[in-house]
Amino acid sequence: MSVQESATVSVAVHEARGPEPRRLRAWWVRNWHPIVFALAVLLVWWVATALNWVAPYIIPSPAATWAAFTDNAAYLAQQTWVTTYETVIGFLIAIVIGIAVAVVMVYSKGVEQTLYPVILFAQVIPKIAIAPLFVVWLGFGMAPKILVAVLMAFFPVAIAGLSGLRSVDPEILQLTSTMGAGKLKTFLKVRLPAALPELLSGLKVAATLAVTGAVVGEFVGANEGLGYVILQANGNLDTAMLFAALIIMSLLGVVLFAIIQIAERFLIPWHASRRDVRAVTVQA
Amino acid sequence: MSVQESATVSVAVHEARGPEPRRLRAWWVRNWHPIVFALAVLLVWWVATALNWVAPYIIPSPAATWAAFTDNAAYLAQQTWVTTYETVIGFLIAIVIGIAVAVVMVYSKGVEQTLYPVILFAQVIPKIAIAPLFVVWLGFGMAPKILVAVLMAFFPVAIAGLSGLRSVDPEILQLTSTMGAGKLKTFLKVRLPAALPELLSGLKVAATLAVTGAVVGEFVGANEGLGYVILQANGNLDTAMLFAALIIMSLLGVVLFAIIQIAERFLIPWHASRRDVRAVTVQA
């Protein structure tokens, strides 16, 4: 999409319906890039390991990685489930806290000044460094992992939320202030929807950090979860297992990310960023 | 600032000039929240350690932490310099890469589909897990630390940049498309400025992650830097030193963050989020 094309908000589309092969071809035209790219990556990986460009203790072969998957399918599924659970809970809590922080900061300058250093501090310190504290306070259950996920994920939510809530057209706020609604209503009906596009892009960052957070939390002290798998694999230099776990982690991040992308379609269909998809003229 | 007040874009301000004590009082009225809060935190910290609510091997006393600072001032300054250097370089590279990624993704759907999984992968995997790769490929210098900082920081830049670049008013793009400028010009003069507010909020997240990234990079393998100090303090159970290093790290993050806040003042004075500060009526 060039500048010029993208500037043409109203673009002509050809009707997509047609016989099967045509639809398949249309699908291929839309999606060939990532598919070809993925295959290329796989090929390079395979060649690099087959020709011993990299030692297997650094990067395992695709075959070895696949074997690690299949040989430990049930085990990996169990660990994935644990990490997924921690990630999702942590992410949800992070959303709530992040939005709450953004809201109080938008509404009060004093709170903003007070909270900013706190959340910055919480964001900046490496979670692994304060791990012992979590273990001491929260034990070895899921709590410390969820805490790390929350600590890592809430910051982007808060920052994006704050910036989004601030960007509301001042004239719209003037208008709604003459409608006499309470703060909550104004927030729910005006500020929040206006902030959604920005907030959702903060959530995308947060989703990936929640995954990392849960895994890092597992590094700190866990007997299960993908972090446990990774750390142990690292200790044994079991790179096949390491890669298997890393791939699962990434998939977890991709899935969360995709969920937000889909949510965008429903939550902000009106937004400029999505508009070219919708305002189309019909070809006669 | 209530909804109603914040909606009143044009607010009356009283002239701030006056005799010294009045200016001091005005300053205090504006800034007492964070100051009081910081003092409260210090007090709680002091009481908690003095009364032995928490063991010193978990949280050191403020006095011990202060002593760690002063006793090791030169050493800490040296390590801080190293980490600062890695952080700043990593952050700058992350900005460039993040914006570049956002730009190519805005301009090409195919590239977007291809790159998204890649950058997601880069974002999601815990950097500590791929430490051996960095060591093997990049050795023990600053390169791997900077790489980790870049890997952690570029994602929020890319996501916020993408979302910002997409949010440009379609009608403005239509207009400028009739002005016949090349893509680069349109980008520099229209898309980028329009995306700046969102991009800057992405940079805020990225700045904090760059600090974390540099330190995590040092965990992986370094003989200097705050990450090394933290590791060693952790190994020696020297919590005072650990806290000293963590506090410096946080300050580093806060400073970077503050620089972006100040940059905002110059780069987007026109933005709605800053408007209430500027469009003011003068009291007669």
Added chain:
Amino acid sequence: TGSDASGGSGDEGGLTPVTLMLNWYPYGEHAPFYYGVEEGIFADHGIDLTIQAGQGSTKTAQAVGQGQVDFGWADTPAVLANIDKGVAIKSVGVFLQTTPSAVQVFADSGIEEPADLKGKTIAVSAGDAPTTTFPMFLDAVGLSPDDVTQQNLDAAGKIAAMLSGQVDGLIGFAHDQGPTIAAKSGKEVRYLRYSDAGLSFFSNGLVASDSTIADDPELVKALVAATSEAFAAAAEHPEDAVKAMDGKDPQMPESAVLLDQWQETIKLLSTDATEGSAPGVNATEDWEATLEVLAEAGLISGDGTVDTYFDASFAPTE
């Protein structure tokens, strides 16, 4: 999960559930615990043992101190340092009495003896006992700390750096990384042991919190006794012992590595003073030597006596 291995065998009634946190993920050194559970040794002592992976001796020591687990299996220097910092625990018997600390190099690296380390780069982990005592080792072999370049790296990075030739060797526990490196590289690994240079101090042993010791001395006694028996049995039947770990955790090193690790461990179970005694029997002179070394290395204050760190009332006596 995989690492949980409760002693399901034995009589159901009357068993006390006990959680033991290891110093690290399970590897060959821990075979006796699994073997002891499988053989019913712990059950015979009235203990239903749950083995839990740990993430470093310090975390294990503190988890014991906080009462999050009943007992810990941790590296003595770390335990002592934690006690110095106020963690309310005590050692109740050190089993690995010769330090496994060693400089590990490839046999074909041309480094035959410690003196050959001069001018080499060695991977270390900041803050751990082998690294902190490394200058003393160098001193013992007639080198100065400046003769060797130390590169700090995390656990996985150390091995990778050595395999890829970026460092000439690494410092660690001979019975831990060594077999892994040998297995991954297919090359023989040479150990330059601290103990061979006359530098020795205690390594892994059992720790209990002060409150457990005060409230339930019988339990402590039973655990120490059972552990001692299990180590003895495992030393006698190394293959069976390692086999007991099978399937406990899919990620454990392969059995050959496990066996290698355990056999390396067997060598460490006693000192000259305790030669022939049951595993876990500690000699006061060894404790004193350990305190002296660690104090000199700066790991502990040096103010405490053996009693500060070690409760001798539980270790087997013969």
Added chain:
Amino acid sequence: MQQDTQTTAERMPRADADTILSIRDVSITFESKRGRVTALEGADLEVERGEFITIAGPSGCGKSTLLKAVAGLTTPSGGSIRLHGEEVRGPRQDIGFVFQRAALLEWRNVRGNILLQAEMRGMDMKAARIRADELIEMTGLTGFEKALPHELSGGMQQRVALCRALLHEPRVLLMDEPFGALDALTRERMNVELNRIWAHTGTTVLLVTHSVAEAVYLASRVVVMSPRPGRILEEHRVDLPAERGYAEVLETDEFHRVSSRVRELLGSPADAD
């Protein structure tokens, strides 16, 4: 001045029981880094309950600023504004406001944007929905109830904003060029509707317009402002029945008399526009 008009100087503020809005010596100066702009200087206006004031004046003379000050959205630098006898401080909720820009919520469709007024005020939603449909019908937006703002033409957006301001039948209506983007016919229809609503409900209206014909047709009083800094130049009472036919009014002498005076004041020639 002409006999039946008052100049600002002549008309003295009275504490009238029926005075619904009183603007006294209001000045508004904006400050920005560029310097100061005085939008209004010493504006005076008394409005009685049920009046229809139309305001005309050169572009940039402070008409929008005045309306915003009345609504409590801009704080005057000097002078006082009293609405319903109370000093205006902060946004007023007892009004309906049509901004110069449509200012629609881009995520709400036409009906949703209109109903925002009802939702924010916690009005009875069933009744509001019926009223919204009436207004949509009246403004000729039928068929576009579900269209999003960006799918509407400029004039259609403006009509949505109009519906939104009328939904709650406010006692005071502030309208800033509400018909500027409409074609003559639609504009005329809207004028007639607005006249009918005003005549029947006794709403007090302040309406800014650039069309002299519209100003005179709708008003019970026409206010003409001077160029920036805006002051009120003259006011002209329009002596016509409350409910007026469009074509008839245009024929009356009163209409011609007032229009030509207003045109004169605005410096515009004859009867173009």
Added chain:
Amino acid sequence: MQQDTQTTAERMPRADADTILSIRDVSITFESKRGRVTALEGADLEVERGEFITIAGPSGCGKSTLLKAVAGLTTPSGGSIRLHGEEVRGPRQDIGFVFQRAALLEWRNVRGNILLQAEMRGMDMKAARIRADELIEMTGLTGFEKALPHELSGGMQQRVALCRALLHEPRVLLMDEPFGALDALTRERMNVELNRIWAHTGTTVLLVTHSVAEAVYLASRVVVMSPRPGRILEEHRVDLPAERGYAEVLETDEFHRVSSRVRELLGSPADAD
């Protein structure tokens, strides 16, 4: 129909050398999840070099859509548009466009917004700056060169957009209600300026307006459109000298003849607005 007008049916497309813009049987249908809206249906228009076409029509009839299609910003669903003899595909750069909405860059001040045109086109900046100052002077924005868009009144914003479109002296000028937010006097001044520019430069202009007087005063040809779906109802040539005095024109028979016919077509009464 009247003798000196052509209806769409009568006027057949000719391959004229001087035809600068030819719109033939253009239909535009928007599709959204709500359904389809046909904005234009079978619109035909031939414009010769140097003509001034004003377009009037009811709100929502497709006037803006037509201009955007001419600029290549909306792709017609059917029919063809040729500008300078080339089929229009994608945005055209050989035009100046005043949008219905001012569409200013909120981070650029008045001068910066006007100069955007020059920067984007890589024009000589020194000359452009001089020209910009002339335009600012002409549109009465002097003193506000450094003001940001949100610090301007509605009419002032519109004038900035006008300056921006005029800066590069385009050969074809598309203007979508460029004076809608201006008061009568300013509007008249702008009209006169625009007429002067047109008369002296031979620019071809398409201008959408709701003011019949403006439409007739400015035009060499007035085009009236039907309600949605928009078609071209009638075209009326305005037989007046290229450069025209405002007051004089308003007196001419030609002005009255065309205006009343246009008013009739638009369904608007007599000579209000």
